[in-house]
Amino acid sequence: MKLVVLGAGAWGTALAVNLANQRSQAPWVTLCTRRADFCQQLRSDRENRRYLPGVALPETLQLCASEPVGLRELCLGADLVVLATPMAALREMLQSLRDCDAPVVWLCKGFEASRDGAMGLLGHEVQAQVAAHLRVGVLSGPSFALEVAQGLPSALVAASTDAALCQRMVEIFHGPQMRVYASQDVIGVEVGGALKNVMAIAAGVCDGLNLGQNARAALITRGLAEMTRLGLALGANAQTFMGLSGLGDLVLTATGDLSRNRQVGMRLAAGQPLAAITAALGHVAEGVYSARTVAQRARHLGVAVPVTDAVVTLLDGQVSPAAALATLMAREPVAESQRQH
Numbered sequence: 001m002k003l004v005v006l007g008a009g010a011w012g013t014a015l016a017v018n019l020a021n022q023r024s025q026a027p028w029v030t031l032c033t034r035r036a037d038f039c040q041q042l043r044s045d046r047e048n049r050r051y052l053p054g055v056a057l058p059e060t061l062q063l064c065a066s067e068p069v070g071l072r073e074l075c076l077g078a079d080l081v082v083l084a085t086p087m088a089a090l091r092e093m094l095q096s097l098r099d100c101d102a103p104v105v106w107l108c109k110g111f112e113a114s115r116d117g118a119m120g121l122l123g124h125e126v127q128a129q130v131a132a133h134l135r136v137g138v139l140s141g142p143s144f145a146l147e148v149a150q151g152l153p154s155a156l157v158a159a160s161t162d163a164a165l166c167q168r169m170v171e172i173f174h175g176p177q178m179r180v181y182a183s184q185d186v187i188g189v190e191v192g193g194a195l196k197n198v199m200a201i202a203a204g205v206c207d208g209l210n211l212g213q214n215a216r217a218a219l220i221t222r223g224l225a226e227m228t229r230l231g232l233a234l235g236a237n238a239q240t241f242m243g244l245s246g247l248g249d250l251v252l253t254a255t256g257d258l259s260r261n262r263q264v265g266m267r268l269a270a271g272q273p274l275a276a277i278t279a280a281l282g283h284v285a286e287g288v289y290s291a292r293t294v295a296q297r298a299r300h301l302g303v304a305v306p307v308t309d310a311v312v313t314l315l316d317g318q319v320s321p322a323a324a325l326a327t328l329m330a331r332e333p334v335a336e337s338q339r340q341h
Contacts, residue, residue: 001028003172004075004102005082006093008033008042010051010283011107012084014149015139017052020061021151022175030062032074039065051283055149068096078102080172082139086284087112091126098131103165105137105158109193109249110286111293119300120293122190122234135165138186139173140193141244142252144259148178155179157245159189181244188240191231196250197261197287198294199223201311203254204265205321219307220254226305230294233301261287268314269321291315306331 001023005016008031016031033039042048046057057063066074071093075081081102083093087110097104111120121129127136137160148154158169158180166182174180183189202223206216227250228241240246253259264285267277278288291311298305310324319327 001172002030002078003028003080003082004030004032004078005084006032006071007084007089007107008038008048008051009084009086010048010145011143011148012082013048013052013057014055014145015082015084015107016061017055017057017149018151018175018178019173020058023060027060027062029060030064030074031057032071033063033065034067036065039063052145052149055146068092071096072099075100075102080105080168082107084108086110087123087286088284088289090123091130094127094131094134098134100134103135103137103162103168104131105139105160105169107139108286109140109190109197110290111194111297113289114293114296119297120290122187122194124186124190135162136160137162137165137169138189138193139169139180140189140249142248144252144256146258151177153177153179155181155244155248157181157183157189157243159183159186159245161186183240183243183245185237185240187234188231188236189245191234191236192227192241192246192249194286194290195223195227195230195294195308196246196253197285198291198308198311199227199250199287200253200259200261201265201268201285201287201291201315202307204259204262204267205269205314205324206265207262208266208269209321209325211325216255220250223254223307224250226307229303230298230301230305233303234297260285264288274315274317287311288315 005012016029020029042063081104083106087108106123114120141156143154160166170180170182206219260281260283264277294308295312310328313319314324
């Protein structure tokens with residue numbers, strides 16, 4: 001068995017540590033960074049002090065560095081290649097792996113930013129453009145990196161339209177501390193992973209303004225409805241949004257203290273400028289980059305996304321947190337089950 005994880009951020013490192021600890025008797029997981037100096041630091045410290053401090057890297061976890069041009073050779077003979085880079089790097093990575101013989105799975109959650117005036121894409125749409133023949137899948141669900149690295153219980157979804165690959169993903173990732181469910185609804189899993197980050201920013205604003213638990217519950221519930229509406233318009237299965245990659249990930253990211261997107265919302269509510277917030281986090285908060293694309297695609301499809309629209313105006317500095325809330329509260333009442341277009 002050979003598994004290669006490309007990207008040594010918090011989530012890539014956490015997954016590599018978790019998998020290496022599952023089968024500690026022999027090295028089978030390689031964690032790859034782009035920069036040689038960062039790789040050397042990981043080797044000497046046996047810890048990712050930048051992205052996942054306090055978590056020891058198992059001795060059986062192999063470490064290497066490679067530029068994108070060398071990834072094909074690195075992945076020769078791999079049973080699975082895991083892309084653990086931010087959404088902004090997915091296109092480049094898939095292009096580098098377009099001749100790869102191994103199946104490729106990505107962990108990033110979000111929409112690609114708009115390119116040359118075209119609307120931003122989900123991961124599977126990017127892959128269809130640049131590496132259409134690859135066997136691919138998505139691993140998603142409620143998963144704070146630190147808890148996964150610590151071996152605390154987690155449950156995730158392995159999604160692929162390739163049934164054999166989907167089952168293979170379950171076999172590889174499923175372990176004593178990680179339960180993995182299979183899904184063929186790649187669209188639904190990706191939409192859930194993208195929109196929950198936007199909703200977590202809104203939830204952070206709600207908590208930062210001390211609006212109470214009633215308001216937070218209402219926001220999460222309406223956020224789930226918004227997520228479902230857009231997902232259905234894109235071709236997803238409604239049931240997916242009631243599962244781990246929908247409701248599960250939304251609840252975790254909107255309420256958990258480890259959520260970077262929730263922290264963005266809380267700091268916006270405190271009056272901090274967005275540039276200072278993202279710089280201080282030191283990690284990518286995908287909701288910041290996905291919100292505008294979500295709003296853009298929703299408009300194109302005629303789908304109402306009022307929470308997302310409020311987040312976009314807030315991120316763009318057009319309104320204050322209190323004004324964004326007032327706009328949401330002032331909307332005309334509708335039937336809860338009404339499908340809004």
